[in-house]
Amino acid sequence: MALQSLDITRRSATTTPSPGQRRTVEVAKLIDVSKCIGCKACQVACMEWNDTRDAVGHSHGVYDNPTDLTADSWTVMRYAEVETDRGLEWLIRKDGCMHCSEPGCLRACPAPGAVVQYSNGIVDFHEENCIGCGYCIAGCPFNIPRLSQKDSKAYKCTLCSDRVSAGLEPACAKTCPTGAIVFGSKEDMVHHAGERIADLKRRGFTKAGLYDPKGVDGTHVMYLLHHADRPEIYCGLPRDPSVGPMVDLWKGAAKPIASLGLALLWVGALVHYLTNGPNEVSKENEKEVGE
């Protein structure tokens, strides 16, 4: 992502404002799980557009292929067979970066500008600034970023920030044959989801709802779930994801305060030396031992 951006709201490991003169509309991708048929066209489109090619893996006897996200596979379909009140259901969730409003990866990253958040809500990795420490992996409440074996940089879904900045929708949304992936302003997507939820409820999915978790201040990839009361049945979608108290401690006020504490130690040492003087051998001892 070498192009200069003037719509950055936040930048990792940066304590001064980022270039954010340009304001953009907050966007969102809505993944309607009730419409998904698990065709994996989104996975293909993602690799096509981003020009990544994952290694050919092995069949593990399940549809999940590849079985997990990698530095080349920024989105994967996850398949779950679940017994619900409606009988056996096949729940298919397109996994990938959620583009949190409060991104744990960005909070955790120690390299200035390796993770940025645009004013449209997209969270993007700038790999040329990445040092490969993997703190983003520890900070992410959704277990999304992956370190490349090739270059030790972290990669994940960009929400096609390059396409979006040119007024296009993400490649996965463009290709989805059933319209399960739609893209637009966050406001419109929430509104659209409301209509879909009403429709699903009429069809007997009484617990249908929108997954836009408040713990990370909402996301810019949202799921429409037919069982929104049980997100974890969708291959472990976290019920209440948050950046968490550990990352707050790790990356919050504690460190500036500790830095100040260390600086004050210098000052304290200086003051002590100047007020008490050095601790020297006393005259009596010099005399006694010298005798």
Added chain:
Amino acid sequence: MKPDPETLPRFTASERVNHWLVAIVFFLLAFSGLAFFHPYFYPLNQLFGGGTWTRILHPFFGVALIFFFGGMFFRFRKLSKMTPADREWLKHARELAKGDERNLPEAGKLNGGQKLMFWSLVTCVALLVVSGLVIWRAYLSFLFPAGVVRFSAVVHAAAGVVMIGLIMGHIYLAIWTKESIKAMVGGRVRRAWAKQHHPAWYRELTGRDK
């Protein structure tokens, strides 16, 4: 060259070499670690060839510390055993800081403060090593769930700060207590110095009170 008979041997050559190897590795670790501690310190990565090199090197410095600090641990753990007299000494440390030594119990080869420093550093290094291995993303982090990695990152940062603070104190006290650096450089101290700061050790070594 024969050692000056007016001086007493305090630290052996191998103890001194070990100490300074730990010191060098400590500084490498502190500067490379601070680079990731807070953006204020990120420019320190330039000392090591940039952010990525700093990320690569820091854990290997840590491996070196395991060996060197381990050496110090086995050399000094018996000598650092806390006695009731050491605890009494610590109670009067504040008076010593003000230059008043009247109520200070006689210190042995190491005083209570030095022993406390030793065990505090041992605790910090143990915490840093264990938490550091967990957050070593290139080789080990994949073995642990995210929650454990997050917790370890907090422990690592906290123990790192405490250790830097302890070493700053250690350096200051070495500067403040005149002639003590000589003990760790040349290995010998003047008799008067020994009697002043470590009277019990002085008596043990010379068999006399004066």
